[in-house]
Amino acid sequence: MAVLTEEQSMLRDAARTWTREKSPVSAFRKVRDSGAPLGYDPAAFAEMAEMGWTGVIIPEEYGGSDFGYLSLGLILEETGRTLTASPILSSALAGASAIILGGTDAQKEAWLPKIAAGEVVATLAIDEGAHHRPNHVAVSASATDAGYTLSGTKTFVLDGMAASVFVVSARTDGAVDGKFGISLFLVPADAKGVSRKALKLADSRGAAIVTFDNVALGADALLGPQNEGWDLLEQTLDRARAGLSAEMLGSAVQAFETTLDYLKTRVQFGQVIGAFQALQHRAAKMFTDLELARSCVESALTAIDNNAPDVKELVSLAKAKMGDTLHLVSNEMVQMHGGIGMTDAHDAGLYLKRARAAEATYGGQSFHRDRFARLQGY
Amino acid sequence: MADFGGDDLETFRAEARDWLSANFPASLKGKGAMMYNEGVTPSNPDFKAWVKAMGDKGWGVPTWPKAYGGGGLSTAQARALQQEMNAVGAWSPIGGMGVMMFGPTLLEYGNEEQKQRHIPPIVRAELRWCQGFSEPGAGSDLASLQTKCEDKGDHWLVNGQKIWTSGAQWADWCFCLVRTDTTKKHEGISFLLIDMRTPGVETRPIRLISGNSPFCETFFTDVRVPKENLVGPLGGGWTIAKRLLQHERSGLAGGGGGGRGNLFTGPISELAKAYVGVDTVGRIDDPDLRSRVIQHEIDAKAFQLTAMRSMAEAKSNSGPNTATSIMKNAGTKVAQDRHELTLEILGAQGLGWEGDTFKAEELAAVRGWLGGKAYTIYGGSAEIQNNIISKRILDLPDPLAATNH
Numbered sequence: 142m143a144v145l146t147e148e149q150s151m152l153r154d155a156a157r158t159w160t161r162e163k164s165p166v167s168a169f170r171k172v173r174d175s176g177a178p179l180g181y182d183p184a185a186f187a188e189m190a191e192m193g194w195t196g197v198i199i200p201e202e203y204g205g206s207d208f209g210y211l212s213l214g215l216i217l218e219e220t221g222r223t224l225t226a227s228p229i230l231s232s233a234l235a236g237a238s239a240i241i242l243g244g245t246d247a248q249k250e251a252w253l254p255k256i257a258a259g260e261v262v263a264t265l266a267i268d269e270g271a272h273h274r275p276n277h278v279a280v281s282a283s284a285t286d287a288g289y290t291l292s293g294t295k296t297f298v299l300d301g302m303a304a305s306v307f308v309v310s311a312r313t314d315g316a317v318d319g320k321f322g323i324s325l326f327l328v329p330a331d332a333k334g335v336s337r338k339a340l341k342l343a344d345s346r347g348a349a350i351v352t353f354d355n356v357a358l359g360a361d362a363l364l365g366p367q368n369e370g371w372d373l374l375e376q377t378l379d380r381a382r383a384g385l386s387a388e389m390l391g392s393a394v395q396a397f398e399t400t401l402d403y404l405k406t407r408v409q410f411g412q413v414i415g416a417f418q419a420l421q422h423r424a425a426k427m428f429t430d431l432e433l434a435r436s437c438v439e440s441a442l443t444a445i446d447n448n449a450p451d452v453k454e455l456v457s458l459a460k461a462k463m464g465d466t467l468h469l470v471s472n473e474m475v476q477m478h479g480g481i482g483m484t485d486a487h488d489a490g491l492y493l494k495r496a497r498a499a500e501a502t503y504g505g506q507s508f509h510r511d512r513f514a515r516l517q518g519y
Numbered sequence: 520m521a522d523f524g525g526d527d528l529e530t531f532r533a534e535a536r537d538w539l540s541a542n543f544p545a546s547l548k549g550k551g552a553m554m555y556n557e558g559v560t561p562s563n564p565d566f567k568a569w570v571k572a573m574g575d576k577g578w579g580v581p582t583w584p585k586a587y588g589g590g591g592l593s594t595a596q597a598r599a600l601q602q603e604m605n606a607v608g609a610w611s612p613i614g615g616m617g618v619m620m621f622g623p624t625l626l627e628y629g630n631e632e633q634k635q636r637h638i639p640p641i642v643r644a645e646l647r648w649c650q651g652f653s654e655p656g657a658g659s660d661l662a663s664l665q666t667k668c669e670d671k672g673d674h675w676l677v678n679g680q681k682i683w684t685s686g687a688q689w690a691d692w693c694f695c696l697v698r699t700d701t702t703k704k705h706e707g708i709s710f711l712l713i714d715m716r717t718p719g720v721e722t723r724p725i726r727l728i729s730g731n732s733p734f735c736e737t738f739f740t741d742v743r744v745p746k747e748n749l750v751g752p753l754g755g756g757w758t759i760a761k762r763l764l765q766h767e768r769s770g771l772a773g774g775g776g777g778g779r780g781n782l783f784t785g786p787i788s789e790l791a792k793a794y795v796g797v798d799t800v801g802r803i804d805d806p807d808l809r810s811r812v813i814q815h816e817i818d819a820k821a822f823q824l825t826a827m828r829s830m831a832e833a834k835s836n837s838g839p840n841t842a843t844s845i846m847k848n849a850g851t852k853v854a855q856d857r858h859e860l861t862l863e864i865l866g867a868q869g870l871g872w873e874g875d876t877f878k879a880e881e882l883a884a885v886r887g888w889l890g891g892k893a894y895t896i897y898g899g900s901a902e903i904q905n906n907i908i909s910k911r912i913l914d915l916p917d918p919l920a921a922t923n924h
Contacts, residue, residue, distance in 0.1 A: 418906070424909060458821065513816070517786070
């Protein structure tokens with residue numbers, strides 16, 4: 142665990158207490174079983190907003206606490222432990238980051254206070270295919286007299302059914318895979334021509350496919366520079382990836398601890414199975430990987446807070462290492478629990494399904510390993 | 520020296536810079552890695568002068584107490600000193616087992632007389648120490664050691680054999696685990712200091728797969744040891760040994776940065792680009808190798824960040840620091856992977872045993888690769904480390920509980 146300030150320790154303890162008491166895994170299970178398209182419990186999200194969790198990275202002048210990404214990561218780690226579903230990541234981190242980094246005063250004024258209050262959900266609409274390739278942008282925004290016309294489809298939009306506003310990457314120039322010619326737009330969900338369809342994914346969260354059918358946008362919908370939106374997009378995504386890595390860390394730590402408890406209680410051959418060295422060494426390997434992954438995740442979040450020059454490398458390092466670690470731990474959770482781990486009544490399956498979805502979100506391990514290498518010139 | 524607090528760190532830095540520029544011989548710049556050849560101290564006069572300067576200053580062991588000749592620096596100052604040394608290519612000539620393992624342990628468990636006698640020569644690199652722990656029948660199961668130590672009234676009488684005694688052939692002293700009670704396993708072990716020039720001590724170097732002989736067999740035949748050379752209580756050696764092994768493991772894990780004996784410093788990706796070439800967009804021109812290089816560099820970076828985190832946590836005393844327990848396995852994996860990748864990247868040039876058709880660093884890569892296989896065996900094998908994590912950190916049952924007591 143990183144060295145925390147007193148305020149950060151208090152925030153972490155508050156998040157730990159709340160998630161354990163108010164939002165244990167059984168709460169997520171209830172949301173899943175209800176089949177509600179939002180994919181989270183709005184009442185629980187309102188409580189989180191009440192505690193200030195939706196304003197952690199938002200400047201004070203826009204109603205936030207400006208507490209930084211490491212602080213928000215502490216909350217996400219705790220929500221990750223209990224698989225608490227909420228738009229904290231998609232909106233209070235990713236959507237808010239795009240607006241903080243690229244927004245005009247008017248755009249900030251229009252959206253940040255509402256995001257900080259938990260009144261609106263702002264989410265990224267970036268991906269267009271089965272794999273995260275943020276430079277692959279076919280959704281087009283053609284210039285009109287009044288502004289732009291937006292057309293095309295985005296998929297795997299987190300909390301897309303709940304969102305009031307989308308941060309959409311669209312092509313205003315250049316080739317379909319080119320970094321030049323990408324621009325970001327703030328598109329209200331109730332704009333004419335916006336339609337969405339819930340994506341029913343294995344992790345039971347609220348993702349959506351969002352279609353833009355000749356959506357008329359004013360010139361003030363442009364977020365950041367025209368054609369040169371790639372840097373803003375990358376910076377936004379890196380913040381989202383680091384935050385997601387913190388959530389994944391929490392899920393992995395909990396999956397490991399639950400498994401460890403099982404190793405200490407399940408008796409076979411007249412002894413607890415945790416006495417078998419074959420299992421002990423696999424547990425030790427998981428523990429080792431979790432320690433290494435934690436260092437990467439905390440370094441990435443700290444680098445963002447410090448505006449360090451190596452944010453990109455550290456974020457890709459964190460997402461790749463954390464992804465591998467969660468992958469391992471979620472598989473071992475099922476395997477070490479044996480038959481009970483295969484049942485829907487047990488939590489192992491919930492962690493396993495969430496693991497794969499989180500790994501794929503904002504780029505999987507192979508995407509980030511490749512990016513890590515390219516950034517270092519090989 | 521003044522007691523530099525946080526605000527005075529820059530003052531200390533300036534002093535360190537001045538002192539280094541006055542004392543560090545330019546001819547030794549950046550040669551730190553080259554000195555690791557079986558522990559032989561070069562007779563080079565610049566090297567000797569540098570040893571003397573660092574020894575007198577106590578900066579080879581910057582955080583050890585001044586009372587015993589150490590630098591007396593805070594950890595922040597020691598870090599600043601290291602940074603200043605790195606900046607000018609300076610390196611500490613004071614090393615070995617005395618610095619890495621025995622000194623810190625003696626400072627903790629030795630009596631005042633023992634510290635006054637044995638610490639200053641380590642600080643000044645005047646005496647070399649070796650470690651008499653393993654025996655032919657006591658490797659991973661170290662506590663089953665049998666070297667016998669009998670109380671003869673005015674002296675101890677030691678008989679037995681040690682193995683894997685690093686640098687015993689050059690050592691002046693040996694810190695040794697001996698059996699003082701055959702009726703108890705762990706509580707029958709004591710920690711004894713033996714002068715290697717005592718009659719009855721004999722060393723035989725063991726030739727390893729790397730062609731080097733960094734380890735010896737050491738035989739003790741009716742060796743008389745003064746009573747005052749017992750460290751800690753009679754039968755209390757196991758506790759001291761465990762502490763010493765922690766120092767050893769944290770030191771060994773440090774190899775994770777590069778791996779000893781590997782003269783190719785810098786990122787392994789650069790070596791791969793140089794030997795394997797790049798494709799049209801600058802990637803290593805072998806996708807399979809590239810993906811393994813990436814994985815390695817991710818592991819290396821994760822290890823480095825964990826070492827930094829562990830240090831920061833230790834400094835802040837923010838609670839139990841569990842990260843340290845994983846450092847040996849994580850670090851040795853990185854170091855061994857680096858050796859393997861280096862060899863693979865060099866191709867046929869990475870198979871040379873000797874001769875002038877190979878560059879010195881190519882030959883060193885082969886020897887380093889072979890020598891590196893020991894990383895996961897010595898200082899508690901990788902398997903023993905996993906046992907320790909399972910038992911002490913994860914609180915899983917000890918499968919050997921029945922045989923250990």
